[in-house]
Amino acid sequence: MLKSSHDFLVAAFCATWAIQLGYVAWLAVKWYGMRAKSGR
Amino acid sequence: MKKLLIWLSIVATLGLMVWGYYQAIYVAPTEATMGDVQRIFYYHVPNAMLSFLFFAISFVASVLFLAWRKGQPALAQAADAWALAAAEVGVVFCTVVLITGPLWGKPVWGIWWTWDARLTTTLVLWLIYVSYLLLRKFAAGPQMQTLAAVLAVFGALDVPIVYMANRWWRTQHPAPVFGGGDDSGIKDPQMLAAFGWNVLAWACWGLLLLGIRVYVERRQQRINTASARAALAAD
Numbered sequence: 001m002l003k004s005s006h007d008f009l010v011a012a013f014c015a016t017w018a019i020q021l022g023y024v025a026w027l028a029v030k031w032y033g034m035r036a037k038s039g040r
Numbered sequence: 041m042k043k044l045l046i047w048l049s050i051v052a053t054l055g056l057m058v059w060g061y062y063q064a065i066y067v068a069p070t071e072a073t074m075g076d077v078q079r080i081f082y083y084h085v086p087n088a089m090l091s092f093l094f095f096a097i098s099f100v101a102s103v104l105f106l107a108w109r110k111g112q113p114a115l116a117q118a119a120d121a122w123a124l125a126a127a128e129v130g131v132v133f134c135t136v137v138l139i140t141g142p143l144w145g146k147p148v149w150g151i152w153w154t155w156d157a158r159l160t161t162t163l164v165l166w167l168i169y170v171s172y173l174l175l176r177k178f179a180a181g182p183q184m185q186t187l188a189a190v191l192a193v194f195g196a197l198d199v200p201i202v203y204m205a206n207r208w209w210r211t212q213h214p215a216p217v218f219g220g221g222d223d224s225g226i227k228d229p230q231m232l233a234a235f236g237w238n239v240l241a242w243a244c245w246g247l248l249l250l251g252i253r254v255y256v257e258r259r260q261q262r263i264n265t266a267s268a269r270a271a272l273a274a275d
Contacts, residue, residue: 005075005147008161011079013061014142016087016136023132023249038263 053244060234060241068234082234085217086160086242087136092199094130094246095169098123099196103188109186117261120185123192124176125253127169129246136185149212157205158213165202168195197203 003007064082071078101123108116142152153159162271172191179187206213216224226232 002143002146006076008143008147009076009079010141012140015082015139015143016083019132019136019139020245027249027252027256034256034260034263038259 049244052095053241053248056237056241056244060238063234063237068231069228071170071231074148077144077147080140081217082219082238083242084137084140084144085235086239087133089239090242090246091130091133091137091165092203093197093243094126094133094250095165095199097126097273098130098192099199101126101197102192105185105189106193118258120189121254121261125148125250125257127172127192132249133246134162134169137162138166144213149265153211154202156212157209158202158211160200161202161205163211164200165195168198219222220246 002011052194060082063077068079068082070076101119104119105116105123108119109256145154146274166189172195175184175191176187206216215221217226218224228237
């Protein structure tokens with residue numbers, strides 16, 4: 001699947017942003033869930 | 041005014057991330073032997089540096105929690121929020137390190153993973169802090185925060201071992217880029233600039249995440265305190 005040096009670079013950068021933005025999305029879900037529970 | 045500053049810091053951080061990406065992909069020259077894959081270095085190393093920083097913050101906050109938990113409970117709760125937030129953000133950065141490392145290793149070494157000293161100690165560090173987060177998530181009772189703080193203190197002892205691993209034991213992982221003797225350091229000024237910009241960008245991004253996470257945790261603590269008081273009043 002990953003063949004060239006460029007493929008590995010793209011995979012690494014995509015994985016980095018998937019992890020970082022995944023965490024941001026989890027934080028956002030947690031934040032809005034908390035706001036809904038506290039009634040504000 | 042406070043909201044404006046928060047939005048300005050978010051915009052500045054995103055701008056730095058784009059600039060760091062541009063530097064890493066378009067400005068830094070292609071490394072002669074490894075080719076394009078060497079550019080993973082501009083994400084891998086800053087993420088590793090930042091994970092060390094966050095685990096160190098978690099360590100300091102955990103020590104403060106243990107020191108304050110009886111005499112100054114309000115301060116202890118603040119320290120606990122910082123410890124949890126820093127450990128969580130540290131695990132995110134350490135996960136990036138453990139994913140991008142093998143993606144560099146496969147084309148350069150020909151293998152995804154080896155039980156080299158640096159790789160193994162980094163994996164152990166990640167496992168310790170994942171277990172810290174699992175303890176925080178699933179354990180209950182008044183001793184949970186204290187147990188978690190003790191685990192964070194012992195977990196942080198692995199950070200200097202990870203840092204020194206490729207100095208003490210010369211195995212598969214490349215020699216240290218900085219602080220590894222006379223030959224260490226980035227010689228090409230464009231590569232050095234790209235690396236510097238990415239360290240700055242990732243530091244701003246990580247500190248922004250840490251600030252948001254601490255804010256969310258402090259709010260969660262206030263909600264928990266309010267609901268505990270309401271339950272006591274109902275009795």
